[in-house]
Amino acid sequence: MKENGHRDERFLRKAIDLAEESAQGGGGPFGALVVKDDRIVAEGTNRVTAGNDPTAHAEIVAIRRACEALDDFQLAGCTLYASCEPCPMCLGAIYWARPERVIYAAPHADATRAGFDDSMIYDEIDRPPAERRLPMRQLLREEAQRPFRTWADNEERVAY
Numbered sequence: 001m002k003e004n005g006h007r008d009e010r011f012l013r014k015a016i017d018l019a020e021e022s023a024q025g026g027g028g029p030f031g032a033l034v035v036k037d038d039r040i041v042a043e044g045t046n047r048v049t050a051g052n053d054p055t056a057h058a059e060i061v062a063i064r065r066a067c068e069a070l071d072d073f074q075l076a077g078c079t080l081y082a083s084c085e086p087c088p089m090c091l092g093a094i095y096w097a098r099p100e101r102v103i104y105a106a107p108h109a110d111a112t113r114a115g116f117d118d119s120m121i122y123d124e125i126d127r128p129p130a131e132r133r134l135p136m137r138q139l140l141r142e143e144a145q146r147p148f149r150t151w152a153d154n155e156e157r158v159a160y
Helices: 002-024 058-070 088-097 108-113 119-126 145-153
Strands: 031-036 039-045 078-084 101-106
Touching: 002 031, 002 039, 002 058, 002 078, 002 101, 031 058, 039 058, 058 078, 058 088, 078 088, 078 108, 088 119, 101 108
Parallel strands: 078 101
Antiparallel strands: 031 039, 031 078
16 A cells, blocks of 8 residues: 555656646646556646636546547546546546546645635535526427437447
């Protein structure tokens, strides 16, 4: 276990270094990497402002690159290392990618103190859609079942 802890610390320090480099270059102060079999498969830094992409968080960038490198939509046997506790969006993507585990450095409270407040999103998720700050309205539920039936009937579908 001690060896595993040292390995985790080494990779986590790399994620922190990536976050520092990103912050020095004008990007967000977040870094992440995906490791498999003690080898870095992919790295990512926050690219939100650089690419005008609100989804380009370090974890998402690293997951996209790792999936491409591994030619798979899941990260079986991988560990994701992040300089900070993943936000709700990244956490969702991490669960979909299914890595073996996640190791992070700073808790999200530290990101809040730095001006990145995810607490509003956590609060919104707990509210019924009709009570959220962003107006949401559900329509055409019956019609929306058609794609689900088509997918379920497709014998060549790949479950995920």
